[in-house]
Amino acid sequence: MIIKLDFRTKLFMTIVLSYVMVLGNIQTKYFVQAILISVIPIVLLINLKYKRVAIMGTFTLLFVYIADKFLIRLDYNPVGAILLIIVMVIKKILPAFLMGKYTILTSNVGESIYSLKKMKCPDEIAIPLTVMVRFFYAARVDYSQIKKAMRLRGLTLKKLIKNPILLFEYRFVPLLMCLSKAADDLTVSAMTKGLAVNQKRTSISETYMGFVDFVFFLMMAWIIHLYVRGKYA
Amino acid sequence: MNKRLEVKDLINIGLFSVLGFIFMMIGSFLAMVPVLMPLVPFAQGILVGPVNMLYSTKIKKSGMIFIQSLLIALVYVAMGHGPWALLTAVIAGIIAEIILKSGEYTDVNKARLAFSIAPLCTLGNWLPIFISRNEYIKQMLEQGYKQEFIDKMLSVMPNWIIVVMAIVGIIGSYIGCSIGMAFLKKHFQKAGMEK
Amino acid sequence: MLSLKDLTVSFDGESILKNINMIFKPGEVTVITGHSGTGKSTLLKVINGIIPEYNSAELEGDILFEGESLFDLTILERSKFISTVFQNPKTQFYCINSTDELAFQLENRNIDKNLILDKIRYYSEVLGTKELLDRNIFELSGGEKQLIAVTACGISENEIILLDEPSSSLDQAAIEHLQKAIEELKKRKKIIIIVEHRLFYLKDMLDKLCVIENGTYKEYTKEHFCDAFFEQVSEKHNLRSFNAIFKNKFSSRKYKQVEVLRKNSSDLDCKALSCLNFKKEYERKEIFDFSIAFESGINFIIGQNGVGKSTFINLLMGLTRGKGEVFYNGVKVKKRYKNIFAVMQDVNYQLFTESVWQEISTITKDDELKNEILRTVNLFDKKEMHPNSLSGGEKQRLLLAMSMLSRKPIIIFDEPTSGLCKRQMDILIGFLNKMTEQGKIIIIITHDYEFIDRCNGKVYEFVK
Numbered sequence: 001m002i003i004k005l006d007f008r009t010k011l012f013m014t015i016v017l018s019y020v021m022v023l024g025n026i027q028t029k030y031f032v033q034a035i036l037i038s039v040i041p042i043v044l045l046i047n048l049k050y051k052r053v054a055i056m057g058t059f060t061l062l063f064v065y066i067a068d069k070f071l072i073r074l075d076y077n078p079v080g081a082i083l084l085i086i087v088m089v090i091k092k093i094l095p096a097f098l099m100g101k102y103t104i105l106t107s108n109v110g111e112s113i114y115s116l117k118k119m120k121c122p123d124e125i126a127i128p129l130t131v132m133v134r135f136f137y138a139a140r141v142d143y144s145q146i147k148k149a150m151r152l153r154g155l156t157l158k159k160l161i162k163n164p165i166l167l168f169e170y171r172f173v174p175l176l177m178c179l180s181k182a183a184d185d186l187t188v189s190a191m192t193k194g195l196a197v198n199q200k201r202t203s204i205s206e207t208y209m210g211f212v213d214f215v216f217f218l219m220m221a222w223i224i225h226l227y228v229r230g231k232y233a
Numbered sequence: 234m235n236k237r238l239e240v241k242d243l244i245n246i247g248l249f250s251v252l253g254f255i256f257m258m259i260g261s262f263l264a265m266v267p268v269l270m271p272l273v274p275f276a277q278g279i280l281v282g283p284v285n286m287l288y289s290t291k292i293k294k295s296g297m298i299f300i301q302s303l304l305i306a307l308v309y310v311a312m313g314h315g316p317w318a319l320l321t322a323v324i325a326g327i328i329a330e331i332i333l334k335s336g337e338y339t340d341v342n343k344a345r346l347a348f349s350i351a352p353l354c355t356l357g358n359w360l361p362i363f364i365s366r367n368e369y370i371k372q373m374l375e376q377g378y379k380q381e382f383i384d385k386m387l388s389v390m391p392n393w394i395i396v397v398m399a400i401v402g403i404i405g406s407y408i409g410c411s412i413g414m415a416f417l418k419k420h421f422q423k424a425g426m427e428k
Numbered sequence: 429m430l431s432l433k434d435l436t437v438s439f440d441g442e443s444i445l446k447n448i449n450m451i452f453k454p455g456e457v458t459v460i461t462g463h464s465g466t467g468k469s470t471l472l473k474v475i476n477g478i479i480p481e482y483n484s485a486e487l488e489g490d491i492l493f494e495g496e497s498l499f500d501l502t503i504l505e506r507s508k509f510i511s512t513v514f515q516n517p518k519t520q521f522y523c524i525n526s527t528d529e530l531a532f533q534l535e536n537r538n539i540d541k542n543l544i545l546d547k548i549r550y551y552s553e554v555l556g557t558k559e560l561l562d563r564n565i566f567e568l569s570g571g572e573k574q575l576i577a578v579t580a581c582g583i584s585e586n587e588i589i590l591l592d593e594p595s596s597s598l599d600q601a602a603i604e605h606l607q608k609a610i611e612e613l614k615k616r617k618k619i620i621i622i623v624e625h626r627l628f629y630l631k632d633m634l635d636k637l638c639v640i641e642n643g644t645y646k647e648y649t650k651e652h653f654c655d656a657f658f659e660q661v662s663e664k665h666n667l668r669s670f671n672a673i674f675k676n677k678f679s680s681r682k683y684k685q686v687e688v689l690r691k692n693s694s695d696l697d698c699k700a701l702s703c704l705n706f707k708k709e710y711e712r713k714e715i716f717d718f719s720i721a722f723e724s725g726i727n728f729i730i731g732q733n734g735v736g737k738s739t740f741i742n743l744l745m746g747l748t749r750g751k752g753e754v755f756y757n758g759v760k761v762k763k764r765y766k767n768i769f770a771v772m773q774d775v776n777y778q779l780f781t782e783s784v785w786q787e788i789s790t791i792t793k794d795d796e797l798k799n800e801i802l803r804t805v806n807l808f809d810k811k812e813m814h815p816n817s818l819s820g821g822e823k824q825r826l827l828l829a830m831s832m833l834s835r836k837p838i839i840i841f842d843e844p845t846s847g848l849c850k851r852q853m854d855i856l857i858g859f860l861n862k863m864t865e866q867g868k869i870i871i872i873i874t875h876d877y878e879f880i881d882r883c884n885g886k887v888y889e890f891v892k
Contacts, residue, residue, distance in 0.1 A: 011311060018315035022361045025368060072373075081389045082267055085366055092365040093313070100313025110528045124238055124296070128304055131247030132254075134524055137566045139255060142777065148747045149778040152770045153790065165412065168283075170780040173420050176252075176287055177816050178776055183248045185519035187241045188478050193522065193580075194507040194536035195240050204531040204541050241482075419782045424814035 003047050007115035009213040010103040016220045017041070018096030024227040027091060033226055040219070041098035048106055057098045064091045109133050110205030123198045131186065135179065142178045146171060236294055246297055249288040250304040256280040257305065257355055271394055274356065274402030281352050282409015283416050289344035290417065295334055298347060302326035302354035309358055317357035325353040345410040352406045356399055363392060429453055430475075430588055430619050434489035437470055437479070444470055446643040447489070454587065455617040457610065457633050459624055461667055462640035464821055464849045468623040469515070471640075472590045475621070476510045477503040493588070508537070511581035515593040515847070517573035526563045526576050533584045551582040555609045569733055571602025578609045582616075589613060591622045595629065596847040597773070599733050599875035603629050625849045628672040628878070631658065639665045668850045673877040675730065675889065682886040688716035688736055689892060700724045701838060701869050706752035708739055715739055716890075726860055726870045726885030730877075735890045737873050741840050744871075745770055756837060769831040770840040775823040779815035784826060787815050791833045798833070805829040805859075821852040828859050832866075839863065841872040845879045857883055 005013075017037070020026065027034040038061055045054040064087050071084045113126050150156070150170060160167040238246075260277030264270045292298065306322035329351040336343025370383050435448040444467040452458055460468050473479040480487060481503050491498040498506060511533075514520040523529040527548060534544045552558045557579045560572055568576070574594050581589045591610075595603050607629045614620055614633055622630065637648045639661070648661060658670035675683075691705070699721030707717040715736040729737050742748040746764035754761040761767050772778060781787045784807055788798050802808040805825040810818065815826060824844065831839045845853055860883060863870055874880060880887060 014311060014313050015316055018310075018313050018361075022315055022365045023368065025371075078389055081386045084386070085362075085390060086267055088369045089362050089365055093315075093361060096313035096315065098313070100311060103311055103313075109524055124243065124300060125304070125307075127240070127243040128247035128250055128300060129307075131244050131522070132251040132304065132308075134522070135248045135251045136255070137524065138518075139251065141566065145772075145774065145777040148742075148745075149770075149772060150780070151747065152745060152765050152768065153778070153780070154765050155780070155790075156765075168412075169416065172283065173416060174777060174780060176284065177420070177424065179248055179252070180287065181776075182519040183244050185514065185516060186522065187244045188482055189512070189514055189520040190244065190522050191240055191482070191503045192476050192478070192507050192510070192512045193533045193584075194504060195522070195532075196504050196536070197238065197240060197243065199536070200538045202535050202538050202541055202544070204528070204535065204544055206541055420814060420816075423782060424816040 001047075003044060003212055004210075005044075005106075005216060006207050006209050006213050007103075007107050007112045008119065008209065009216050010099075010107065011115075013040075013216060013220055014096060014099045014103050016223060017099050018093070020223055020227040021095050022092045023231075025230045026223075026226055029230040030226060037223055038095045038098075041095060041102050044102050045098065045105075048102075050102070050105055053098070053101055053105070057094065057101075060090065061094060064094070108205065110203060111207050114203040114205050114207060117201075117203070127195075127197070134186075135182070138182055139175065139179060142175055143171075146174050146178075238294060238296055238300075242291075242294060242297060245288070245291045246300050246304070249284065249291075250301045250308075252284045253281055253288075253301060253352075254305050254308050256284055257352070271398050272401065274352070274398045275405035277355070278349070278352050278402050278405025278407070279409040279412070282348065282406050282411070283413035285348040285351065285406075286344065286410050286413030286417055287421060289333075289341070289348060290421070292333065292344075293338050295330060298329045298333060298351050299323075299326035302329070302351055306354050306357070309355065314358045315361050317360040318355055319357065321357035322354035325350055325356070341414060345407065345414065348410050349403050349406040353399060353402055356395070356402065359395060359398065363390075363395060366390065367392075430491070430493045432489070432491055435474065435491065436488040437467065437474055438486045438488075441486070444643060445640070448645060450638065450645075450647070452588075452619045452621060452636075454619055455614060456635040457614055457620045457622065457630065458636040458638065459622050459627065459630050459634055460638045460640060461624055461627060462645075462665070462849075463851050464625075464847075465819065466640045467643070468640055469592055472512065472592055472621065472623055475588070476512050476590055477501065477506045507533070507586075509586050510588045510590065511584045511586040513574065513577040513581060513589070513591040513594050515596060517570045517577065517597060520577060521565050521573070524565055526565050526568070527561050529565060529576060530561075530580050530583055533580060547583050547585075551579055555579050555582055555612055556605060557609075569599075569602070570597040571599055571605070571733065574598060575602070575605060575609060578606065578613070582609075582613055586618075588619045589621070591620070591624075593624055593847060594622070595624065595626050597843065600877070601732065607633070625668050625847075626876075626878070627662075627668055627670050631670045631672075637661070639667070641665065666850050668853070669878050673881050675877060675887075677877070677881060678887045681884070683889070684886070685889050685891050686718065686720060687892070688718050688740075688890050689714060691718060700757055702755045703744060704753045704755065706740065706743055706750065708736070708743055708748070708750035710739075720888070722869055722871060723886070724867050724869045725864045726872065726883055728880050728883075728885055728887045729871065729873045729890060730875065730880070730887060731890030735892055737890055738842065740890070741770075741842065741871065741873060744768070745840065767836055768838045768840060769834050769836040771824065771827045771831065771842070771844060773842040773846060775820065775827060776816070778827060779823065782814060783812050784815055784818070785811040787826060788830055788833065791830050801829045801833055804832075820847050821849075821855075824848075824852075825855070825859075828856070832859075832863065837867075838869045838871070841870070841874075843874055843876075844872060845874065845876045853879060853882070 042054050042057050067087045068091060071080060071087060074080050109130055113130050116126055155170055257277050260280050261273050263273045263276045302322040302325055306318035309318045310316055329347040332343055332347040373383060430452040432448050432450045435445065436443050437445040460471065462468055470479065473483065474487065475491060479485045521529050522532055530548050531544045552561055555578065557575050560576055565573060594606060598606060610620065611633050624630065635650050639646045662670055700723050702721040704719045706719065708715045731737050739748065743750045743752060744754065745768050754764065756767060779787055781790065792798065802811055805828060807822060807826060815823065818826065844856060848856065860870060
């Protein structure tokens with residue numbers, strides 16, 4: 001069965017996980033539950049065939065849990081202390097990171113924007129967000145073209161590494177110029193297609209919260225409950 | 234002149250938010266070496282400065298830096314970094330807006346100052362590290378670890394380091410913006426692309 | 429009916445178009461042509477409102493649509509009946525998904541979801557763009573992008589459709605498709621105005637031809653049209669050909685089909701440049717596995733989109749991973765970029781410094797030579813200018829100058845004629861001939877058969 005979640009659900013889960021796992025003490029008080037929570041994003045990722053991310057996540061998770069047990073028994077030394085802090089941090093942040101990765105990987109722009117608009121997100125946020133994704137692609141394409149062109153001109157990394165500002169200039173000034181022009185062109189094109197700020201608009205990517213979303217909301221409620229109980233009870 | 238943001242402004246906000254985000258990401262690779270972590274805001278500032286100075290030439294209305302900061306923070310939130318960056322983004326964004334407004338959106342030096350502050354919007358992303366560490370220590374105390382051991386751990390990464398990070402961040406951004414101003418003069422003004 | 433009444437457009441007091449009177453009727457295709465920089469695109473911008481709302485200019489006269497002046501309307505208001513296809517396929521898309529893009533305009537009009545989907549289904553069927561639905565636009569070819577843009581015009585059901593050099597980065601098959609799509613829109617009684625340099629694909633559907641020259645224009649209407657007339661007009665105004673040129677025309681010269689999946693498909697001895705055992709796979713599918721050799725002079729590479737032409741030259745230039753060895757005059761070439769200069773399709777990516785002079789100084793230190801070459805390519809007056817403020821043709825000439833200075837024996841062009849007017853094309857051909865005299869090996873990827881026809885040189889067609 002393929003689980004399809006609404007963008008709002010995904011965003012909510014990401015925020016809950018990132019808040020609860022970092023601030024709460026679920027990991028120490030409810031060990032089993034903590035593992036279960038950490039597994040949620042991994043299951044979701046496997047469900048949509050993002051196996052590589054899922055496997056990497058699982059291994060990192062296993063690794064930090066083991067490393068934690070091992071490091072905390074050692075006597076004090078500065079390197080150990082730094083490593084311990086890193087391990088602790090990863091342990092707390094990783095579930096949220098995996099959830100975030102899931103959110104980013106599985107959301108399509110149209111649906112996300114539609115969801116945001118349903119949450120009364122104004123155009124001042126929604127329009128820039130839409131074009132952000134678009135320009136992210138454009139920047140990637142343009143940057144790889146510029147790198148190629150530099151290489152053909154003999155402006156290789158080896159030659160320019162001695163002068164990092166020049167390297168930066170050759171790489172990024174043309175990129176900024178291209179993108180800045182692209183923004184102008186896009187503006188003109190969008191305007192001739194009737195885009196205006198805060199007008200009434202429909203969307204072909206309407207989405208609805210379904211039963212699955214409800215289940216996951218319940219799950220989050222359970223996690224919040226754990227958080228509150230662990231902290232204040 | 235119409236003071237509300239138009240399509241053109243919003244598309245520019247989108248472009249420069251994504252560029253700001255990309256350069257911030259590049260800068261954060263420095264954290265791969267954990268000891269260099271406090272320098273990340275510095276590196277981010279240098280990288281993002283030139284982009285932001287070009288952005289400053291497109292800003293003629295209020296709200297554009299604020300939205301940019303907010304959007305960069307939002308992407309981090311969606312990526313699972315926690316809601317903390319929203320807080321710093323609002324603070325940094327408002328301060329930057331006020332500075333920029335005081336220069337009537339035309340003063341380059343004010344723009345440089347504003348964009349020295351604005352990149353601090355992502356400072357909130359570091360809070361979980363401090364919060365979770367402090368939480369952890371509390372738990373360790375409960376579990377019976379000695380205070381002495383915990384003090385030693387604290388000495389590796391004291392809390393005031395976040396202030397240092399903010400300051401080096403501002404310095405880095407200032408340098409980055411200055412480089413950006415040089416680029417503007419050398420390239421963008423000459424190419425007639427600064428409107 | 430759309431009419432221009434005594435329209436004059438000036439930038440900073442200098443009028444670029446003077447007293448233009450034109451009438452465009454539903455179901456008519458009007459083609460506006462003329463050399464680069466004569467204000468053809470400006471005219472479209474005045475009609476769809478980009479001028480004066482976005483780019484400032486002084487306007488006199490009037491534009492009337494159904495008896496009402498357009499000058500009182502904003503871009504937004506005009507967007508309800510005017511659609512535009514822009515020249516650059518890469519920057520005109522707002523969305524990432526092609527179906528989202530097609531729906532974009534109707535979404536903005538607050539039209540019901542199901543109605544939008546019906547229209548998308550209908551028009552993508554009629555215009556033959558069904559297989560382009562629900563795709564990532566960044567993965568589409570330039571031709572496919574333009575077809576999406578044309579489909580979007582259909583879906584909008586606007587009465588006026590403006591196209592700004594829609595064919596400039598398209599291959600032969602895509603142009604044929606574009607032609608059919610435009611004909612389909614013509615049947616639906618649209619007012620269609622096309623600004624274009626390449627004219628052959630428009631010949632049969634043309635109702636009116638306008639040639640803009642020095643701020644004024646010449647108008648030719650349908651009753652004059654015949655082969656002799658077209659010949660005469662293109663002669664008189666120095667326009668590109670109205671006649672389609674097919675590849676069998678090249679059979680009289682050295683023409684060769686290269687099967688890119690068969691090893692050793694070319695005779696390799698005694699050639700100046702040989703590429704041995706070039707092999708490239710992508711996602712476990714073999715793109716090519718062959719050897720090929722080129723002599724000095726002009727070598728054209730043609731072939732359908734996706735046959736691996738670009739991948740081949742990228743591998744030749746050492747920009748992509750793959751197997752293969754390159755020999756120049758029998759000596760193995762290790763550092764490819766030391767021997768190869770490339771003029772890529774999008775010249776904007778290839779200029780890095782702050783002035784034309786600096787740009788050319790990255791190639792040589794000899795001031796005499798630099799001055800001389802800048803005079804040859806007619807950029808001497810502009811040597812202090814920023815490369816990015818040059819026009820497309822000038823940027824290309826700057827790169828040509830650099831390629832001539834570089835002393836690199838191999839020069840590669842990717843679609844050099846895209847967006848060039850006839851005059852600029854002739855200049856380019858002049859330089860190519862000069863390079864041939866210098867004994868350079870020139871490899872050109874192109875879809876532009878008219879360009880091949882006007883040059884000498886061998887033609888290699890890549891086939892699977």
